[in-house]
Amino acid sequence: MASYRIAAPDEYLAITGMGIKNVKITKAAWVWPFQRCVRFSVQPHDYAMNLQAMTKEKLQFLLPVVFTIGPDVNQRGANTRRFGSSVGAGGEEEPGDDYRSEDQGDALMKYAMLLADSGNTGKDANGHQFVENIIKGIIEGETRVLVSSMTMEEIFTEREVFKRRIFRNIQTELDQFGCKIYNANVKELKDAPNSVYFESLSRKAHEGATNQARIDVAEAQLRGNVGEAKRKGEQEREIAKIHAETAVQKTERDIERASAEAVLATRKTELNRDVEIARIAATRKTEAQDEELKREVQIKRAAAEMERLRATEVVKATIERESQQQAADAKAYQIEAEARANYEKQKQDAEAAAYKTKQEAEAWSAAAIQKAEADLQRRLKEAEGLAAMADAYARLGQALGGPAGLLQYMMIEKGTYVELAKANAEAIRGLQPKISVWNTGAEPAAADAAHHPPTTSSIATMRNIYQMLPPLMTTINEQTGITLPEWQFGRLAGQMSQLERSENQPNGKK
Known part of the structure; x- marks a missing residue:
């Protein structure tokens, strides 16, 4: 059944449903079947906040503000009767209307959509709390952004400019929700906790x-x-x-x-x-x-x-x-x-x-754990192989008569003797050694030995060694370049002559 709905002086009706493309905002209208009508209040509300902000010099302070905000009932946009449009019997708009956007620039339609997002009507406490949270968030954000770009001196000396800028910035954000600032009051600034600036x-x-x-x-x-x-x-x-x-x-x-x-x-x-x-x-x-x-x-x-x-x-x-x-x-x-x-x-x-x-x-x-486990497995395998090899070598050694026979067999099998011979031959290749043979005289006969005591034979041996030294030193000099000093030869020669004279005298007398 159709019913005629009338809104209170501080209310509006939002009608949706059959025959209405978006939302129809009006004070009184017939509500037809398959249409839905919701009342919402347009009374402004006071939003008092005690903001804690920080200036451009990093000075914190408390900024008490009170804003009176409500729906903008004067900005109706395309929801009013435009040239070339007509409204049919059910409130629907006939072709010829000029639609610019979903809300058609109507502030009340924006506000009604905002209440619809909250899932409550304008008179519901939850709906009002939803709108209040949005508006307080806008006020707090815009005020802090503005304060952070000004110095404390500018805020004090240009209070009216500061107030106008806050009003303009917040109003710009509120326009998208169809709200309007009816009054803005910025109270005296206060010190933040742990601050004594003011x-x-x-x-x-x-x-x-x-x-x-x-x-x-x-x-x-x-x-x-x-x-x-x-x-x-x-x-x-x-x-x-x-x-x-x-x-x-x-x-x-x-x-x-x-x-x-x-x-x-x-x-x-x-x-x-x-x-x-x-x-x-x-x-x-x-x-x-x-x-x-x-x-x-x-x-x-x-x-x-x-x-x-x-x-x-x-x-x-x-x-x-x-x-x-x-x-x-x-x-x-x-x-x-x-x-x-x-x-x-x-x-x-x-x-x-x-x-x-x-x-x-x-x-x-x-x-590391994986590598250690792999190394352990590898070493276990190597240990098993070495154990098997050691067992085989032990049996081979027993067959060859012991470790010495096993060693000779291994050296012969691996060609070690051949390699040693090659290494020795390579070591003396290109050398021209000079071999000197000295003969200092024959040993005394047995008959002479019977007439000479053993001491005389030892003296002869020392004499033979001394006689061997000159050619030995000459050979060393030719092969290495080392020369024995002449005074050393003279000293050895004198000592040897004195020893021979003392031995030739009978009974050892000089």
């Missing part, structure tokens, strides 16, 4: 205002003291003037009385002279007092100027010290961030290297 700035401003107030008080006191001294001087001058006029009037009355008496003529002259002297003295005294007041005023003014300069220097020194402290804090934070990044990178590299080393060690260990 506290330091506040303390600096407070100290500056206190010092300026002290300077203003000193200047006001200076003006008051000078004005008081000036008024006091004027008062004293007026009093002196009145006293002088009184004195003059009294003198005139005395002169009038003395004019009647001739005796008082001289006294009148003296009184006039005294009055004149008093007047001059009073004038000079007034001038001296005026100079004294001027000197005191100059002294107080110099003291006030000294206090002002001292306060100015103190303020400058305080500001410079705080600026240096802030620069040192920023540099320390940057060094700490770089050290933390280097530590994380080194840690990751070490873990990767350890993992790689572990993999290589496991692969090498597996390969």
